[in-house]
Amino acid sequence: MNKKPDKQSNDAYPALLTVVNSLDALIYVADMDSYELLFVNEYGRQKWGDPGKLRCWEYLQKNQSGPCTFCTNKHLRNDEAKPTGVYVWEFRNTVTNRWFQCRDEAIYWPDGRLVRIEIATDITERKQMESELDAARREAEFLAGIDPLTSLNNRRAFSDLGNQLLKETIRFKQPASLIMFDLDHFKQINDQFGHESGDEVLLHIARLTRETVRQADIVARIGGEEFAILLPQTDLEQAGQLAERLRQTLMNNTVNIKGQGITTTASFGVISCDPECDELRLDQMLADADAELYKAKNAGRNRSVCR
């Protein structure tokens, strides 16, 4: 039902306008179909200038040839073009480069048409603080050696633990091997199901890997979708067998993502070090395993290549 303004609100209009113009937040009203701006408060005029006859997407954003792709109008009314209530979201404005929390709602304008009203509060400082806290948390986790997503060792811990293990390997003239693997066409999973689903798949792979290797093996996520396993007292043949077992485990286990069973394959590079050598460098072993992994990718993926 369209509400007509009553006498009381007409009398209060100048005072209400003063209130709206005193707020430390952008308030604007735009026609939901033509995007015509019907009102911009003083805060908006100070930051974005005089709206003139500009439409909301021309006035508030830059470099756009049409309505914003992220326009929230679709969330504000239902299939019968009736208002659906308040929609809150966060956005970095392309003109001011500042972050805003936006509270959008479709309401009926006095002439009966449906308009969007947005109240946008600058939250840039809060966002900065959140991102600094996030960076500090990541740094602390990195220093602690844990990959925050999978709880496997990160590259730093892999390097510390791995170099320690290699020293022992040389001292006791034992064999050691390194498996490096990288998921195949992982980008497609992110693209099709979203980054969060991609993260779930990585978690699933980490779980399967840990379940497949021995306690003494050092497992790490050393890059986005790249993993490494350092195997003490393991020769090339044994490491090759383990890589094959893990490859088949990944191939034969599905993970449920958004109601769909997803199977991920991976390509493996496997190398072994000479038990008689005098020096072993983990970074060189990683580079060698990476070269074999590269061959596995080039040969068609979902395979392991041993050197």
Ligand SMILES: Nc1nc2c(ncn2[C@@H]2O[C@H](COP(=O)(O)OP(=O)(O)OP(=O)(O)O)[C@@H](O)[C@H]2O)c(=O)[nH]1
């Ligand atoms: N979800 C998620 N994706 C990640 C993470 N780290 C890296 N990625 C994604 O992994 C993908 C890697 O893509 P590419 O390097 O093209 O490799 P690929 O699609 O697996 O293809 P091939 O390796 O050639 O088989 C990219 O889409 C990255 O965004 C992460 O932590 N989480």
